[in-house]
Amino acid sequence: MADTHEPTGWIGARLKRKEDGRHLAGAAQFVADIRIPGLKDVAFVRSQVAHGHVRGIVKPADKSAQVFTFADLGNVNVLPAGPEMPSFKLGPYPPLAMDRVRFAGQTIAAVVAGTRGEAEDIADTVVVDIDELPAVVDCVAAMQPGAQKLFEHWADNAYITSTITEGDIARAAAAPIQVRRQFRMNRQATVTLEGRGVVAHWDRRLEELVVYLSTQGAHVMRIGIAQSLGLPEHKVRVIAPDVGGGFGGKNRLMPEEVAVAALAIKCGHPVRWIEDRREHLIASVHARDHTYDLTISAERDGTLIGVEGDVYVDAGAYALWPTGSFMETSMAARNLPGPYRIKALKVNTWTVATNKAPMGPYRGVARPGACFAIERLVDEMAREIGRKAFDLRRQNIVTKAELPYTTVGGMTFDTGDYVASLDMARDLIGEVAVRKRQSQSESDGRAIGVGFAFYSEQSGHGAAEWMKRKGRIIPGYESCNARMNSDGSVILAVGTQCFGQGHDTTYAQIAAHELGIDPSLITIRYGDTSTTPMGFGSFGSRSIVFAGGAVAHAGRQLADKIKKIGAHLMQADPATVHIENGRVHASSEGVAASLPIAEVARAANIRQELLPAGMSPLLEVTSTYEPRDSAGVFSYGTHAAVVAVDPDTGVVEILDYAISEDCGTVINPMIVDAQVQGGIAQGIGTALYEEIPFSSEGQPLATTFADYHVPGALEVPLVRVGHLMHPAEGTEYGVKGVGEGGAIAPPAVLGNAIADAFRSIGAQPNETPMTPRRVSDAIAAARAAMGVRS
């Protein structure tokens, strides 16, 4: 079947979600809601210090049987993690610390008790003797000669370093206009509203370990747990029940999860650990933490030439299984040229180990930082040469005629119209009216600014791309097992994981389209390794492209067989048969006949005598799918925002926010718009609110939601979304992924809007989150440089 299938009917329908009912009834089942008789709670003893040698762990005498150290867990393998490259240094992350702790919050011992409170009581009495070492908290200083090392056997603190040199570097160096800036995107947490959690028990009847896990990818976690515990994979079943958000933070195997799985075997009764918010903030997956020192070069006429400089990513104390966070630097570097016809790229990158929680993926992975850097640089270049930033962007952005276009960073943009996207965003935000308002002064003394930022979002990248990245696991396909029951209802089992994205609904729409039946007849199953085919889970905006494609293929194969059986039952020529509205229709020689698909299903499942001779019974297939082009497809868009900034308090209010976006063919517009709005809310968090700062001793300073500010309903504006639609060429129906885009551009667009409000003095909002203090300080510094009283 051709990849370009005419989208009709259910494709593009605003179908309300199938998964809402259980949540609205309060009947959803998250990991913490699982009840198994005999269940006991686990609490962890965690390191109070950022760095040190563990000299001893003293258990309370009367409770020592309830306290487990690494040695007590039995044979646990500490898995190598990170890319499979000789140049990548390994730093194993044990489920419980052995002789060294490398960040404040690292698990040292596990305590099992009847309630979580009792477990915490005992944990408080475990005495850990640690010889403290100096903490490494600054990733740039960590690379200086003589810096304290995290791993003695490493030559320095870098997991990996690289230099990317592409294009005409000499021309960039000789360019007449050079603008150099430093940017920082600080460390944050991923903050799913449901924290991580694990419930594990040994099922005596099936002789297998059952692990309920709040995860984005049950199958991959099963592999990790089986390898960690030395069990064959068929003896481990991982079940992801309802998952309360993922965003990347639930896509790595974490120490608590391995420890609890091991304890279930060791203790012989069910155990659970539910991450609390403090644990989430100090010891879950951390994200961002990029430092840039970059120079952008241009001709006098504004033609951009090159980007050059240094990128540091502070990856924390360990690499998380399977792939660590090393993609972060290469993706940041490769995205630095943005959508522009930049011809030279020279970037040195460092992925650095520090005494902070390990870094992992988070919605947008690396691109929020890269987008912030390049889009702020374009605005700064515009100011330098006295041009409007919007015009400079439009002058340099890749045009529709140039697509497909391979950037100097090696990304191949496929379909779209980037110029139209810019123009649409400008019109949506009403730039003319904003400029007019800006020219008059505000009665409250605030300054108005408008900013633009373009982003692109790679999705659907397959095996070749992941092999380039040397992944330990290559998520190059997805699969779907489709089964039509005897009454014509359908069960689709997939290997991706829904944690709010509406897969139950969109996959059903795709199958309904292919099978000509109503989506209400279709059930989607995921998140259980024993009932679903192998798959890699949901991340990297891959689900609709990969699993959607697998569902389409499975549906088509079922439809083919349904048509053959239907034709046989109606004694029609199979070539004249099609399915529509729940029936198989034949229209040979002017005679129209039809029969319900359910009759075909009945024949195939329980009345084999009705099948054509030689045809196998059942309507069941398992398909795998990988898009034609492994390089991926690119969603893109332009964010536009208007802000009001109080120059003294530094408080930023978002007055308006609009985006023009293009994610190819849309399966369900309601869900796409909601992904955009939700992604932008997270991006606003990165831009203005969320940060985990560290003291010089390596203590995390935001450990509750009182210090770690998650934007609420008054901080996140209603986003107006405009659509362009340029279907992808290499995917089913022309879809492109949409999960991450919203989160990529907010720091860039808000930085540009704030800078625009103070363009006359050249304020530099170049560090996220752009807190009131940072914004006010940036304005004061610019005023001081201009000799204006603040």
Next chain:
Amino acid sequence: MKAKVSLVLNGESVSAEVEPRETLADFIRERQGLTATHLGCEHGVCGACTVEVEGQTTRSCLTLAVRADGMHVKTLEGLAADPAMMVLKRWFHDEHALQCGFCTPGMLITARDILSRHRAPDAGTIRKELSGQLCRCTGYANIVKAIEAAGRELAGA
């Protein structure tokens, strides 16, 4: 020390011997097995644990079970037949006001309280009243729309 707690949970009398440190949230979830009430922070900021105590929205993570002795407590499970709640749920579904659903029970209970105190509130009022309910998925827009629509419907407007 344990203390006896007797309260009316969703219309049914329940009692138990509890440790004073046990929160109402844990009492409802662990002891009574009602799991619509979620815990997103356990320090009063996220609102996921919101229930009704004596008709007032209450963060069940900040309430000790012993202090709810003798009181009427309602969780989302107990509001299934509540007319305003039914309208809200319908609009939450129509407006796609939930993604992962973890914040949803707290959102619904808070939304019902908002509509009981404000007749057909506008979006600005709803946003202010909702500011203590965190949602990590939706970016709030559809939640605000759903409450606005439910408010209009309930006000007969």
Next chain:
Amino acid sequence: MKSAPFDYFKPGSVADACARLASESGGAVAIAGGQSLVPLLALRMAPAVTLVDLGGLSALGQFAKTSDGVRIGAGVTHAAIEDGKVPDPSGGLLQRVAGGIAYRSVRNHGTIGGSVALADPAADWPACLLALGATARISGPSGERVEPMEALLVGAYTTSIAAGEIITAFDVPALPTGTRWSYQKVVRKSGAFAMSIGCVIVRPDRAAVVVLGGTTTRAQLLVETATAFGGDEARLRAAIARDLASVQQDADDYVKRLHTATLLKAVREAAG
């Protein structure tokens, strides 16, 4: 994140409560709305042996008009004040402040007494009641005493309340007609504790009162700024700078800009 174990005591009277608090000095802790104390317990940051529950004491939940204002029981909730259930002698200031604290479900339980007793430097009631010239009524093992807010607030999380004492009520004087006030606060996000609070009250019969909250110590009366009220911006800025130098010595440039902006805004609004 669960509290360490503690005991629970439900006193029958204020005297009962004070006796228990006094008998276990250091170990017994009063609990009112629990909206600040319970999270501190859950984080195991506030060790407690016995919680003495003030919640059931009807004496603390009352309010009444007095000859020169209103008496508000320490156990009155923010929500009761927000909803106008308590007579407001301040021309709407109390109601406005109450409605701006945290979130409704916290306001339903959090009390004015608990807020003052905790003395979080960024909290709203200490700043507001200080500006209003309120006095606290305090009961203890040795009887009742009254203490003006200025004396009650000692420093960050520190008050003059002694072991075994509890606040029972606040006497809030009425503001005469013609009074103007402004209450400004700057927050990181809605419902969060303030980074800066400026409260200005201008009665027709007295000099202006200016209070700064959100410092690193306690809510502070700003004398110089109050004196400069009505003056031009330069004079006000100079006065604020002098006040800041005395009430928050550790203020860096940003904190100075922040507080100055908050105070100027409050002063301007109160001046009309």
